[in-house]
Amino acid sequence: MITAAAILLGVLVVGWWSPRPLSRLSALVSPGTALTWWLLTAAGLIAGTIAGVLLLVLPGHGPAAAVLAVLHDCWAAVGHGNLPALDPIAGGIATAVVLAAAARLALASAGRRRRRNVLHRRHLLALRLSGSADGRPLPTLWVPEDEPVAYSLGGRQALIVASTGLKDRLSAGELRAVLAHERAHVHSRHHLLTAVADVLGRTLGFVPLLRELPGAVQLLVELAADRTAAEQCGREPLRSALLSIRAVEGPRRSLAMAGGDTTIRLQRLTAHTGSRLVSRAVTVAGGFAALVAPAAVAVALVVGTSLVSCP
Template identity: 70%
Template sequence: MIPAAALLLGVVLVAWWSPHPLSRLTAAGAAPGTAIAWWLLTATGVIAGAIGGVVLLVLPDHGPATAIMRVLHGCWSAVGHGGLPSLDPIVATAAGAVVLGVGGRLALASARRRQRRNLLHRRHLEAPRLSGTTTSRPVPTLWLAENEPIAYSLGGRRALIVASTGLKDRLSDAELRAVLAHERAHVHGRHHLLTAVAEVLGRTLRFLPLMRELPGAVRLLVELSADRTAAGRCGPEPLGSALRSIRAAGGPRRALAMSGGDTAIRLHWLTTAPEPRSRFATRLTAVAVGGLALLAPPTVAAGLVVGTGLISCP
C-alpha cells in the first residue's frame, strides 16, 4: 500500500504547489504555446498519477508495488504493509469511489459544455439568414450589423469568426487584418478545445489549486499565443492599437474574444516580448520541462519512497 500512498501523496503535492513554478516559467519568457503544453501536461500527470495510485490499491497484491516493497521491506518493517492488512480493501474502495465520482462529473460537465457549444453554433449559423453577411475564406466570417466593435471566434468542426460592422468603422485596414489574423490563430491553434478542457477540469476539480488556476492561465496564454501569431503576420503596432480600441467589447462565454485575457498583460507582452533563443535550446527546454511536468507525481512519489527507506535503514 505504501507505493500507492506515496503516488497519491505526490499527486497532492504537485497539484498544490505546481502553479507557482509554472507561472514563473511562463513569466521568464517561455513561448505561450509551450507554456500551455506545460500547464496541461502537469494536469494530465496529476490525473494519471491519481488513477495509477488507485489502480495500485485495487490490483491483487498491489501489482508491481509488491516487488518494490520486498526490496524495501528490511528498512521499512516498522511502517510496512503487513501491519495493517485490513486497511487495503477500505482504502481501495474509498479511492475507487472518489475516482469514479470525479470521472462521472468530468464526463457530465464535458457533455453539457458540448451541448451548449452546439446550440451556440446553431444560433450563429442561423444569423446570416436573418441579418448578417458572411465571407468564407480562410475561415468563415459572420459580419453583424452592430455599432459596437466586436470580434470573437467559435471553435469546433464548424469554426466561425464573428465580427461587427462597427469594428470595420473604427479600425484601419491594417488593424482589421491584425484582428482577423488573431481570431484565425485561435481557430487554427485549436485554442477553443484547449480552453474547454481547462475549464472542465477547473470546474470539476476546483479543490486542487492547479486545476483551479488552470482555466485562467490557459485563457490568457491562448490570447498571447494568438497575439504572437497575428503580430508575426501583421506587426505588433496595428495589433496593439486594435486591442486598445476594442478592449471593452466581448462575446459569448464559450467564444474567444479579441478582448479576452488581461489586456494590460497582452499590451505589455507585445512591446516587451523577449528575443527568441536558439531553436535547439528552446525545443530542448520545452521537452525537458514538459517531461518533468508529466512525470512529476511519480517522480515525487519515488523520492518519498526512496527517502523514507534511506531514513528508516539502521
C-alpha cells in the same frame, strides 16, 4: 499500499504547490511553452491519481510488488504487513472518490458541449441567412453592430464573428491583425484547450492547480494567438487594435479579441522572442518534467523513507 500512498501524496504535493511556480515560470517562457506546462501538469495529476487508485485496488497487478521486493528489508521496518485490512478499505474509498469525480467531469463536459452546440447553431443560422460571410475556408460572419467586436467559435464548423463597427474603427492593418488573432485560436485548437481547463476547474476546483487552470489557460491562449498574429501582421497594428477594442468581449464559450488581461497582453507584445529551436527544447523538457512530477515526488518519498528506515 506504500507505493500507492507515495504516488497519491505526490499528487497532493503537485496539486497544492505547483500553481505558484508555474505562474512565475509562465512569465519567463513563450505562451505556448507555458500553456504546455500547465496542461501537462494537470494531466500528470490526473494520471497519478488514477495510478495510485489502481495500485490500491489491484496491488498485486501493478509495479508495487516489484518495488516492495527491491526494498523489502527497509519496508519491513515501516511495518507494511501489520495492517492488511487497510488496502481494501483505502482502495474502496479511493475508487468511490475517483468514480464520483469522473461522473462530475462527464456531466459537466456534456452540458458544456450542449451549450456550445446551441451557440454554434445560432451563429451558423445567422451566417446562412445573412450571406455576409467571406469565401475563405474559415468563414467570417459580419454582424451589424456599432461596437468593435471580434471573437471565434471552434469545433468542426469553426467561424469568426466580427462586427461592422470593427471595420469602421480599425485600419486595414489592424483589421488583418485582429482576424489573424482569431484564426490562430481556431487553428491551434484553443477552444478545446479552454473547454478542458474550464471543465476541470468547475468539477475539481478543490485542487488549487485545477482551480487556477482555467484562468491561466484563458490568458495563455490569448498571448499565444497574439504572438502568431504579431508574427504575421506586425506588433504595432495588433497593439493599436487591442487598445481600440479592449473593452468589448464576445459571448461565453467563445474566444474574443478583447479576452484575457489586456495590460499583460500589451506588455508581452514588447517582449523579445527567442529562438524557436530553444523554445521547443524547453517546452519538451519542461513538459516531460510536469507530466511526471507526481511520480518523481513519489520516488523521492520512497527513496527518502527507505534511507531513513534502513539501519
